Amino acid sequence: MQKQLLMGNEAIARGAVEAGVEVVTAYPGTPSSEIFSTLAKFAKQYNYQAEWSSNEKVALEVAAGAAYTGARCMVTMKQVGLNVAADPLMTLAYIGVKGGMVLAVADDPGPHSSQNEQDTRAFAKFAKLPVFDPSSPQEAKDMTKYAFGLSEELELPVFIRPTTRICHGCADVTLETIPDPDKRPKHTFEKDPKWAIMPKLSYEKHKWLSLQQEKMREIFNGLSFNRIESGNEIGIVASGLSYQYVKDALNALEIPATVLKIGTPYPLPDRPVKEFFNKVNKVLIIEEQDPVVEEQMIQLAFAQGFRISISGKLDGIVPREGEFNVDKVMKMIQRFLGTAEGEETSISLPPLPVRQPALCAGCPHRASFFAFKEAAKGLDAVFTGDIGCYTLGVTAPLQALDTCLCMGAGITMAAGLNKVEPKRSQVAFIGDSTFFHTGIPGLINCVYNKANITIVVLDNDTTAMTGYQPHPGLNVNAVGEQTIGISIPAIVKACGVEFLEIVDPNDFEKAKKVACAAMAYDGLAVVIMKAPCIKIKREKKMFSVKADLCTNCQICIKKLGCPSLFVSNGKVQVDETCTGCGLCTYVCPQNAIQEVVQDGI
Amino acid sequence: MEYNVMITGVGGQGSVLASRIVANAAMFAGYEVRTSDTIGMAQRGGSVISHVRFGDCIASPLIANGNVDILLGFELAEAVRGLKMLKPDGMAVVNEQVIVPPSVYAGISEYHEAEIKDFLEATVPHLHLFNAVQIARQAGHWKSTNIVLIGALSQIEDFPLNSDQLLESIIQTVPAKMKELNERAFRMGIRHMEELKNGHK
Numbered sequence: 001m002q003k004q005l006l007m008g009n010e011a012i013a014r015g016a017v018e019a020g021v022e023v024v025t026a027y028p029g030t031p032s033s034e035i036f037s038t039l040a041k042f043a044k045q046y047n048y049q050a051e052w053s054s055n056e057k058v059a060l061e062v063a064a065g066a067a068y069t070g071a072r073c074m075v076t077m078k079q080v081g082l083n084v085a086a087d088p089l090m091t092l093a094y095i096g097v098k099g100g101m102v103l104a105v106a107d108d109p110g111p112h113s114s115q116n117e118q119d120t121r122a123f124a125k126f127a128k129l130p131v132f133d134p135s136s137p138q139e140a141k142d143m144t145k146y147a148f149g150l151s152e153e154l155e156l157p158v159f160i161r162p163t164t165r166i167c168h169g170c171a172d173v174t175l176e177t178i179p180d181p182d183k184r185p186k187h188t189f190e191k192d193p194k195w196a197i198m199p200k201l202s203y204e205k206h207k208w209l210s211l212q213q214e215k216m217r218e219i220f221n222g223l224s225f226n227r228i229e230s231g232n233e234i235g236i237v238a239s240g241l242s243y244q245y246v247k248d249a250l251n252a253l254e255i256p257a258t259v260l261k262i263g264t265p266y267p268l269p270d271r272p273v274k275e276f277f278n279k280v281n282k283v284l285i286i287e288e289q290d291p292v293v294e295e296q297m298i299q300l301a302f303a304q305g306f307r308i309s310i311s312g313k314l315d316g317i318v319p320r321e322g323e324f325n326v327d328k329v330m331k332m333i334q335r336f337l338g339t340a341e342g343e344e345t346s347i348s349l350p351p352l353p354v355r356q357p358a359l360c361a362g363c364p365h366r367a368s369f370f371a372f373k374e375a376a377k378g379l380d381a382v383f384t385g386d387i388g389c390y391t392l393g394v395t396a397p398l399q400a401l402d403t404c405l406c407m408g409a410g411i412t413m414a415a416g417l418n419k420v421e422p423k424r425s426q427v428a429f430i431g432d433s434t435f436f437h438t439g440i441p442g443l444i445n446c447v448y449n450k451a452n453i454t455i456v457v458l459d460n461d462t463t464a465m466t467g468y469q470p471h472p473g474l475n476v477n478a479v480g481e482q483t484i485g486i487s488i489p490a491i492v493k494a495c496g497v498e499f500l501e502i503v504d505p506n507d508f509e510k511a512k513k514v515a516c517a518a519m520a521y522d523g524l525a526v527v528i529m530k531a532p533c534i535k536i537k538r539e540k541k542m543f544s545v546k547a548d549l550c551t552n553c554q555i556c557i558k559k560l561g562c563p564s565l566f567v568s569n570g571k572v573q574v575d576e577t578c579t580g581c582g583l584c585t586y587v588c589p590q591n592a593i594q595e596v597v598q599d600g601i
Numbered sequence: 602m603e604y605n606v607m608i609t610g611v612g613g614q615g616s617v618l619a620s621r622i623v624a625n626a627a628m629f630a631g632y633e634v635r636t637s638d639t640i641g642m643a644q645r646g647g648s649v650i651s652h653v654r655f656g657d658c659i660a661s662p663l664i665a666n667g668n669v670d671i672l673l674g675f676e677l678a679e680a681v682r683g684l685k686m687l688k689p690d691g692m693a694v695v696n697e698q699v700i701v702p703p704s705v706y707a708g709i710s711e712y713h714e715a716e717i718k719d720f721l722e723a724t725v726p727h728l729h730l731f732n733a734v735q736i737a738r739q740a741g742h743w744k745s746t747n748i749v750l751i752g753a754l755s756q757i758e759d760f761p762l763n764s765d766q767l768l769e770s771i772i773q774t775v776p777a778k779m780k781e782l783n784e785r786a787f788r789m790g791i792r793h794m795e796e797l798k799n800g801h802k
Binding site: 355558 | 625635646660716
């Protein structure tokens with residue numbers, strides 16, 4: 001069988017294609033984005049439909065419609081995206097689906113690139129839907145493929161929940177055949193009262209959903225994703241990726257424990273758990289995030305009369321926060337067994353520089369933030385932020401953002417701040433993709449409820465942070481077809497906004513003037529800062545510092561924090577990562593930064 | 602057999618590509634492979650770490666403390682940040698390039714270059730510290746620094762993957778129009794190590 005090095009996200013995509021997926025929808029979000037990016041790349045070749053939807057709720061509803069016909073569908077998003085999709089999800093669980101529907105929702109313990117560490121397994125339990133928790137890219141592929149059939153058997157959406165280290169880790173994965181798209185059955189929507197939820201139907205379907213819980217559990221009892229690896233009377237339970245850490249940790253500690261590997265944390269299979277309880281005399285449960293397996297195991301033990309001690313998060317041996325690794329899991333096992341924890345043998349390092357992520361050299365967001373910071377001098381304005389690359393405006397030295405909560409909250413929170421402090425300036429920053437995602441309802445609310453704030457749309461023609469995906473403002477869709485891009489200015493005008501300016505932030509003096517005018521305006525002002533992401537389109541320009549003019553005041557570096565600027569031999573210099581935005585030329589009091597005349601790069 | 606490579610650097614230096622190249626070569630060589638990369642927000646100039654594990658039977662995608670056989674450092678301070686993970690007799694191949702983060706100019710932290718370099722030299726007995734970005738520039742572009750370092754890696758004694766396997770992986774992994782540049786960078790990385798060996802004789 002053919003093997004290929006696949007990232008976990010690619011493996012999930014492959015699993016969907018091997019299952020004959022027909023419709024795929026998504027909204028990008030780290031660490032999930034490459035599942036859909038991979039699927040979009042192969043959509044034409046394997047003849048399925050793929051769309052970046054405008055948000056996760058939309059993605060789920062589009063897929064649900066397709067699944068009602070009998071087509072196999074996949075929806076992908078990150079964990080917080082599921083909150084946006086929660087409304088359709090909770091009722092879709094009552095209505096059910098006809099075609100297999102798999103929700104790939106990536107969790108981010110750590111977190112590495114997220115606002116929180118919420119646990120999608122707990123969400124699945126809340127929605128009463130089954131969830132798979134893969135321990136490797138190979139298993140992620142196998143589970144995804146299996147989940148489509150399971151979804152059809154149960155007539156319910158099924159979750160697969162990879163975590164960051166599964167999503168963004170590569171492994172050798174065994175490939176299987178892809179079914180011929182031409183041999184797919186034709187699907188059609190059959191009219192039936194069961195597709196329209198009404199209170200009476202809802203009650204009936206809720207009873208059905210409750211019965212399905214036991215059916216799921218029975219199916220999961222027979223799956224090898226859940227298994228016991230026999231050893232001595234010490235019992236360790238591990239869900240998802242924690243299984244791999246447990247294997248390495250037990251190996252390093254030379255403890256031949258009995259391991260119960262859980263691949264379906266909800267509903268918890270009861271047969272292997274009972275068998276496990278009979279083999280061991282004490283139990284430690286290791287799972288990242290919430291005690292989803294632990295609480296079900298304790299319930300089961302109590303209800304079935306097993307007298308066995310169960311450790312984990314509830315007695316503080318296993319943390320609820322952060323992500324795990326082999327060293328942390330070794331310590332958990334040692335704490336559980338009451339053996340001495342290994343000495344910290346690691347060397348003490350010399351002081352190292354703090355290296356936080358920053359906006360790229362030449363990023364137009366830097367110019368937009370700087371224009372508003374200059375315009376707001378002496379005003380004590382509040383700058384509300386949103387989710388995207390521009391969230392990095394929080395970091396020093398720009399420190400341009402005072403808040404960040406969730407997608408779309410920049411505009412709405414500025415409106416709330418304005419209600420309490422109407423005399424103070426509030427400026428809300430939002431990216432183009434985020435504007436389409438959840439920014440528009442906030443804009444409408446501002447107009448209707450007379451918010452006196454400034455909204456800045458940072459329009460860089462892409463969804464940059466998650467990997468440069470297209471969005472509804474562009475004339476091209478996920479699979480590279482031409483389409484009708486939606487004009488942000490047209491939406492703003494249609495909402496009745498009277499102050500609207502569009503300016504290129506790289507034209508700094510003009511951008512600053514517009515920023516001043518917007519903040520001075522009495523009423524809702526919208527500024528669209530329009531310049532493409534530097535990773536997509538850049539000027540073929542570079543700048544350098546005239547050493548004889550530079551006084552090493554470092555104002556350029558201290559104000560802008562551009563990664564291309566550095567100090568060497570008592571002078572500021574520009575390195576080869578410069579992309580030629582020229583923003584630094586506006587701040588240098590000596591005019592020492594000048595364009596390099598290049599011969600034909 | 603189990604072999605652990607850790608790559609540390611600054612987001613944007615190409616560590617994710619380097620990790621894929623080593624992992625792919627290990628798969629060609631018939632090993633089980635697990636990697637873990639930093640993808641997402643930290644890629645915008647933050648500290649990044651890639652774990653590459655290969656061998657007969659590999660479980661966790663993350664290397665345990667003190668189990669790194671080779672540390673591939675793309676930047677001086679970031680190499681030192683990874684030292685906690687290195688085996689006591691582990692090797693390090695390090696680009697001596699210094700990238701001062703904005704936090705230093707903002708007065709939030711400090712970059713003690715000489716102290717960091719001394720610490721690296723004193724702590725790692727098997728250290729290859731050289732200016733890989735300079736060699737990459739000579740090869741045609743600073744962005745091929747990651748490939749220069751992989752070239753150097755291929756010359757490490759007892760490294761289980763040979764230069765043919767790594768080059769084949771590079772050619773399969775990099776975009777078509779970058780093949781020539783990267784092959785040149787790879788060979789220059791190899792040549793640098795050969796010159797170093799000959800010089801020491």
